[in-house]
Amino acid sequence: MTSKLPSYEPFALSAEQLREMTVRYAVNPLYLDNEEWLNEDNPFRRQLRPQVLPHLDFSTTLSRPEILDYSGLAAQRLLTSIYEADLMFLPKSGFAEKRADFAAFYSSSNRQLGELIRPALEQHVFGFLDEEVAVTGAWTKDSFRAFTERFETREPAGPLPAARAIRESTDPVRAAQMWLVQFAPDFLSEASPMIRNVLGYYGAVQSDWFKIIIDEYGYGVHDTKHSQLFERTLESVGLRSDAHHYWQFYLNSSLMMNNYFHFLGKNHENFFRYLGALYYTETTLVDFCESAIEVLTEVFGDTVDVRYFSEHVHIDVHHGRMALEKLIWPIIEQCGEGVIADIVRGFEEFQVLNEIADADFAAQIGWMDGGPANKALHEPVWAAISSGKVSAPVAHLVEPRGELSNTHLHDGDELCHIVSGTMRFVSGLNSYQILEAGQGTVIHRNRLHGAVIESEECVYEIHSVGDYRACLS
Incomplete structure (x- = not known):
């Protein structure tokens, strides 16, 4: 028994x-x-x-x-x-x-x-993508073909929000460097998430997908490997190219964009979603790279090495067609029309993540540029708090010289008020304000920042005001 x-x-x-x-x-x-x-x-x-x-x-x-x-x-x-x-x-x-x-x-x-x-x-x-992206209806080969044709004949989207933020920045060089840093988690180990999908056994598509990866790796020639080309781009504008040198300056959304492909590739139940996201990114990368070449050349002139981006302009029209014709259509033939909804879902999800990342980067550049204005806002916000007009939770801190607050963000607006000493308040790469006793700054919700103490001791307060504008009315 x-x-x-x-x-x-x-x-x-x-x-x-x-x-x-x-x-x-x-x-x-x-x-x-x-x-x-x-x-x-x-x-x-x-x-x-x-x-x-x-x-x-x-x-x-x-x-x-x-x-x-x-x-x-x-x-x-x-x-x-x-x-x-x-x-x-x-x-x-x-x-x-x-x-x-x-x-x-x-x-x-x-x-x-x-x-x-x-x-x-x-x-x-x-998990929010489950609610954010709804792919409904019974997808067929014909409806999917119409979907891809509409996408490929769409009107150009116009300048990238990130490019606009760089051009309109008070410090375009700093903004462009901050932008390039955001790509380092992805571009320095380029195609690594994709490789997760070419292991195993699933037929001819597996070999065709490997051809895209071979392209990314420069056909075995290190000097033409895409990650090596990006290293040269970084170095040509005065940035370091060692992996995660700028870890503390990666935005939440930048990590999210890179991690999304690891999430899909690591969990093979998301295989078909990966195909859709791959098709979207390979097809839109040409417009992205052309825009990147234009704005980087405007900012840095002839000193910037843009071969990473020009190389993608040349090959990604081919990769986009290959993703559709050599990967997606054969997989639909092999696995049936039931997988189309997942392919479309991955396509739509990555669009959503792109929109979030574009807006997040533009907001961070605005936050970096707004350092002097946010420092000036301290006076009226502090007046509202010190007079008792506004009551907010407060943290009292005492830190010694050299104490570094590693970069982080807050879920609501906060006021930093210096009681004594000196703080260097950092709002991004090469972006900071010096705060002395009696001064401070408004810290905006969701904006990456950190600080370092530059006096023997610094006594300061963090007031969680929620929305600083309520202190100004």
Whole structure:
């Protein structure tokens, strides 16, 4: 007589278990706060601010209005580290001094803890797409063909919102550098998420998809590998090209864009969604790259190396057609019309993420440019608080010289008020305001920032005002 087997139950962590395992993962010494703004040629170091994680609830699904809140940024930073433990990174030099970090990053403990919390983090930041994108109706080959024809004959979208933000910035060089930094998580390990889909066994499509990857890797010639071309772009405008050098300046939405493809590629049940997202990005990349060449040349002149973008202009018309004709249509033939809805869903989802990222970047440039204005806003907002007209929760802090608040953001507007000492308040790459006693700044909701203390001691207050405009009425 055989014993009765238990009923199958999908694995899931409780909210408390998830919080415990997330903190346990993030207190790895690799992930502790940095004492400098930049990581020096060490791709294993990523600042996850583990001291904040016990206060966050990753067991919920963020809504569209919440997706840029702090828990979204925290989750995207965690996911980037978890996904990239599947990839191979090495520093450009000095490996012997970083070997312990190498071993810790690729250790079984780090990977196992990451895999335990990954599904919940993915649901937390990408679950909103279930509500945001609805693909309805019975899709057929004919309706899908009409869908792709409408897309490919669409009117040009016009200048990119990011390009407009750069051109209109008070400091276009700084804005353009900040823009290029946002692509580093993707472009420096380009096509790595895609490779997740060419492993296994599924016929001729697998070989055709590999041809796109071979293109991305320069047909085995390192000097023409796309990531190498992007390194030259960075270096030509005075930026470093070592992986995650600018970790603290990645926006939430920039990590989200890169992580989305890892999310689809890591979870093979999303295979068909990946095909749709791939078709969208390969087809629109030509317009994007042409716009990038134009704005980068305007800002930097002939010194900027734009070959990364010009190379994509030449090949991505081909890649877009190949994604449709050599990957998507054969998969529909092989798997049936039932997969079309998922392909369309991936296409639509990546459009949504693009829109979020464009708006987020433009808002961050506006925030960086608005440093002096936000500093000036301190006076009327502080007057409303100090007079008792406005009451807001307050945190009192005392920090020594050199104390670095690693970059983060807040879910509502806040007022930073300096009681004594000096603070360098940083709102983005090469963007800061010096705050002395009696001064301060308004910190806008969802805007990336940090600070460093430049006096022997600094006493300051953070007032959570919610919406600073209520203090001005």
